[in-house]
C-alpha cells in the first residue's frame with residue numbers, strides 16, 4: 586500500500602532549510618501551507634520525503650467544505666505580535682494550560698521570537714517537571730540564568746529548582762520563628778509563646794508544602810533575578826508555568842504566603858524582647874537577623890508577585906489549549922479562575938490543529954471532525970470566544986531546538 590504523510594507541515598524539511606539559512610524558501614513553504622496546499626506540493630518544494638506521521642493515500646476531497654473554511658477562518662486570526670513586541674517597557678508573559686498541550690513549546694517559541702525582535706529575554710520554567718532543556722535541546726538546568734545558544738540576540742533560560750528554593754525558605758523560616766525557634770523557646774521555658782508559634786502550623790506548612798508553594802517560591806526567586814540591576818536589560822520575561830491546577834493554586838498563594846509570613850514577622854517582633862536576653866548568651870543574633878531579613882524580603886517579593894499578576898500594563902496570561910473537549914473545558918475553567926483573580930488574559934492559543942489538506946484519509950477525517958467539536962466549543966463559549974484566538978498547526982515531528990522553535994514562533998506569534 587502506498588503511504589503519504591498527512592501533515593502539511595514538515596519540520597524535517599524546515600530544519601534542512603533553516604540549516605541552509607534559506608528563510609525565503611521557508612517563507613515559500615509556509616505560504617503554501619497557509620494556502621492549504623497538500624503535502625505533495627510541500628514535498629516538491631523541499632524535495633524531501635517525510636518519514637514521520639503517515640497514513641494510507643486517499644485522495645477523497647473534503648466531504649464538508651464548511652469545516653475547512655472554519656479551520657481556515659481560525660487560522661487567519663493573528664496573535665497581534667506587533668503589539669506584544671512594540672513597547673520597550675518590561676513585560677511579563679505567563680503561558681499556562683492543561684498538561685501536554687504545548688505550553689513549553691509556545692513559551693519557548695515566544696521567547697525566541699522576542700529575542701529575535703531585539704528584546705533581551707528570559708524564559709523561565711516554574712513547572713517542577715521542567716521541559717525547557719528538552720524543548721531547546723540544551724542543558725538549561727542548574728537553577729540559574731543560562732544563555733541559550735543558537736541565537737544572535739540575548740536569550741537566557743532559567744529552570745527553577747523547587748527543592749533548593751524550598752530548602753532556602755525552610756531554613757529562613759526555622760531560624761526566624763519556625764519549629765527551630767519553637768524548640769528553642771520551649772527549652773527556655775517560654776511555653777506560651779511557643780504555643781502561639783504552634784498555631785501558625787509552620788512545621789506542617791514546610792514539611793508538607795501545599796501544591797503550588799514550589800511555584801510561588803519559584804516566582805519569588807525569579808523576582809530576585811529580575812529586580813537585580815544586573816538584569817535590568819531584560820525587557821521580556823516569559824513564564825512556562827505548570828499545568829492548570831498548580832497555576833490556579835499559585836495565583837492565590839502570594840496572598841496566603843504574605844499573610845503567613847506577616848504572622849511570622851509579627852511574632853518575631855513580639856519575641857524580640859524575650860530573645861534579646863537570650864541572644865547575648867548564645868551570640869546568634871546576626872544569624873537570626875539575616876534569616877529575618879530574608880523572610881522579610883520574601884514577603885516583599887510575594888507582594889510584588891501579587892501586584893505583578895494583576896497589572897494589565899505589564900503582565901498577560903496566555904492560555905494554551907488544544908481542540909479537544911477536555912482541553913477546552915479546562916481552558917474555560919482556567920479563564921474563569923483567572924478572571925476571578927483579576928489576572929489579565931487576552932489571548933488563547935489553540936495548538937496542534939490539523940492543517941488543511943486537499944486530500945483526506947479516514948483517520949484524518951475523523952480527527953478533524955473531533956477537532957471541530959473542540960473548536961466549536963471555543964467559538965460558542967461566551968468568554969473564550971472573546972479572546973484573541975491564535976491557531977498553531979500540528980506539525981509532524983517534535984518541536985525541539987532553536988530552529989524548530991523559531992519556525993513555530995513564526996507560525997504562532999504573527
Ligand SMILES: Nc1ncnc2c1ncn2[C@@H]1O[C@H](COP(=O)(O)OP(=O)(O)OP(=O)(O)O)[C@@H](O)[C@H]1O
Pocket residue numbers: 683684685686687688689690691712716827828936937938977978979980981982983984985
Ligand atoms: N504544534 C505542535 N505540533 C506537533 N507537536 C507539538 C506541537 N506543540 C507541541 N508539540 C509537542 O507536544 C509535546 C508536548 O509539548 P510541550 O512540552 O510544549 O507541552 P506542555 O504543555 O509544556 O507539557 P507539560 O504539561 O508536560 O509541561 C512535545 O513533544 C512537543 O514537541
